[in-house]
Amino acid sequence: MAILVTDIVGSTELARELGDDRFYDLLARHQAVVRFEAERGGALSIKPQGDGVFLVFASPDDALAAAQAIQRAFVHSPVATRAGVHTGRAITAEGDYYGLVLNVAAHIADLASGRQVLVSEATVTAAAGGFRFGPPQDVWVRGGCAPERLRDLLWQ
Numbered sequence: 001m002a003i004l005v006t007d008i009v010g011s012t013e014l015a016r017e018l019g020d021d022r023f024y025d026l027l028a029r030h031q032a033v034v035r036f037e038a039e040r041g042g043a044l045s046i047k048p049q050g051d052g053v054f055l056v057f058a059s060p061d062d063a064l065a066a067a068q069a070i071q072r073a074f075v076h077s078p079v080a081t082r083a084g085v086h087t088g089r090a091i092t093a094e095g096d097y098y099g100l101v102l103n104v105a106a107h108i109a110d111l112a113s114g115r116q117v118l119v120s121e122a123t124v125t126a127a128a129g130g131f132r133f134g135p136p137q138d139v140w141v142r143g144g145c146a147p148e149r150l151r152d153l154l155w156q
Contacts, residue, residue: 001044001090001097002063002123003105006034006070007052009080009114026079027051033073041066045097052109056097060087060127067117068131068155075156080114085153087123107142108150121149 008014008030015023031048038046038055043066045056057063067083074081086108088101104120112118124133134152141148 001101002057002060002085002087002126003090003097003102004038004055004057004063004067004083004085005052005102005105005109006055006067006081006083007109007112009082011051014079030074030079030081034070037066037069037073041069047096054097054102054106056090060085060123061130063087064119064123064127064131064153067119067153071115071117071155075115082109082112082114083117084108084110084112084119085117085123086120087126103143104141104148107144108148111139111141111150117153117155118150119153121151124151 031053034053035046041062043055043057047054063085067085070081084105086101086105089099090101091098108118108120119133132154134154136149136151138147139150
């Protein structure tokens with residue numbers, strides 16, 4: 001499974017600036033675009049979490065293509081989205097997904113900057129190809145016992 005986690009950068013400050021009603025409208029539009037791109041990419045699960053979304057894909061290629069499409073959809077938006085992608089084994093139970101792979105993907109997303117998609121080496125290795133990545137960087141991911149090798153997914 002490949003897990004893609006998205007998050008709106010600076011959402012708390014944005015909510016304060018816009019007020020609840022305007023921020024909710026922006027969040028709803030953001031989540032609608034993420035849902036559209038995820039469904040178009042064949043997501044197995046779409047789970048909003050606050051101002052972000054957990055997405056589960058059967059293949060890393062589908063997750064990477066969706067991450068690119070989501071970033072491109074917001075390229076001219078004042079809303080900056082960050083994302084993380086990790087590939088590994090997930091447990092399926094009662095229609096939901098569980099496992100360390102989800103936690104690692106979320107922690108990778110936390111390390112990304114606005115308009116950046118960080119991808120684990122496990123995802124890069126499992127991808128069939130056709131994607132471009134930045135140079136590797138070894139980074140300590142929260143909860144990890146060793147540095148994780150991450151790369152930028154080049155989407156522009």
